[in-house]
Structure formats: C-alpha cells, structure tokens
Amino acid sequence: MQPSSTPRARLLVGIAVSVVLGLAGAAVYVVSSAPGARASIALSIVEDPATGTFGYSPEVVQIPRAEQVDITITNWDPMPHSVSGRYMNVSGTMAEMMVHMGNGMMGRLSGPMVGALPPDLVSHTFTMVAGGYDLNIPIPVAPNAGTPSVVSFTLLMDLPGTFSWSCMAEETSAHGPMVGGLTIG
Secondary structure (H helix, E strand, C coil), rough: CCCCHHHHHHEEEHHHHHHHHHHCCCCEEEECCCCCCCEEEEEEEEEEECCCCCECCEEEECCCCCCEEEEEEEECCCCCCCCHHHEEEEEEEEHCEEEEEECCCCCCCCCECCCCCCCHEEEEEEEEEEEEEEEEEEEEEEEEECCCEEEEEEECCCCCCCEECCCCCCCHHHCCEEEEEECCC
C-alpha cells in the first residue's frame, strides 16, 4: 500500500485541499435556520461527466455552532468500495445512528435506524477526525445508476473551527481524494 492511500494520508490531503479551496474562494454552502427551526443541509455524491469519478457537492459547508443540524446525503454511485472495519460504523452523530431512507436494500438492514453497514453495501464515507471530533458516516451504495441511496443524521457540534472531512473508501483515492471542509461557527 502506498503512503498516499492510507486513511491518515488522505485526511492530511483533505486538510490541504480544504485550505486551498478556502484560499481560492471556492463556493461555500452556509447553513442557517430561522429562529426556532432546526438547520439542515443536503449533500450529494454525484458523477463528474468529464472524468467519470464521483465527488461530493457542495464540498465546503458552514454550519452553526452548538445547534442541532440535520444532514442528508444522497449517493448516486452504484458501486461498493472497500473500507476498513472502523468506517462501516456510524460515529459522532446524535445517538450514534443514521436514518437509511431506503433504496430497495432495506431488507438487508435491521431497520431505518442503523449504526453500521455491511461491508458490501458501503460506497463512500463522510469522515472527519479532527479538532476533537470523531465523525464517520458510511454511505450505502445506490441500488442502480438511476436510483440513489439516501441517509440522514443529526449533528450537534460545539467546538468552533474549520475542519476537513474525507471519504475513506480505498477505491476513491485512485481517482484523487474526495475531500471537503466544514466550518463550525
């Protein structure tokens, strides 16, 4: 295994890419909520038609500090990608769970609230291990190219700052890292 394909190396690459994106003035998706309403954000894993590779959109997000934020990730990638055991488990969310919105694979899971995915159902991850956070969301494969998988989870993040997240699936590093930035503040 090459050093650049290790999870730690991908995380370090993610930090560097996020800093560059921030300095380059990349679009930042800012989440806010009306008084009394919970903030929410939608991310997608979509294919770049020019390269045939998948990536997150948006890549850089800002969420409010010390407020519950609902995050929904829609994945259009129908291919499973291998991850180490740790990245099959949900961590860092409210109740250490995520809601799997169904995509024809619900019979394979124990119900809509799940704390882990079987290895053959993981397509990507949304992982941030920095600044006191240990967040990992395993993203299930899309059942086919025209039907996405959808997961939703709730975060409550008290420590302010800008942090990098990355996908820890091994195959994604062959096409360049799937990374982004999360600003809490």
